[in-house]
Amino acid sequence: MNLRIRRSLKEKAKCLGLNLSQTLEASLEQEISRREQEAWLADNRGAIEAYNKHIEQHGAALSAYRSF
Numbered sequence: 001m002n003l004r005i006r007r008s009l010k011e012k013a014k015c016l017g018l019n020l021s022q023t024l025e026a027s028l029e030q031e032i033s034r035r036e037q038e039a040w041l042a043d044n045r046g047a048i049e050a051y052n053k054h055i056e057q058h059g060a061a062l063s064a065y066r067s068f
Contacts, residue, residue, distance in 0.1 A: 005020070013020055041048075060066075 003024075010020070013023070
């Protein structure tokens with residue numbers, strides 16, 4: 001894989017003592033996680049909405065046994 005990084009960013013990272021590999025990996029992990037969460041929510045939106053509607057209409061399961 002080839003990566004291109006603007007020279008100015010590379011120089012700033014070097015001045016700050018940043019490890020480019022670690023920084024890239026951490027950033028990729030965060031972005032991948034964010035996109036996976038978005039995809040999961042999109043895939044399950046219908047079920048989530050149906051569940052929320054059911055709770056609004058019928059209350060939470062076992063709510064009669066809870067004391068608040």
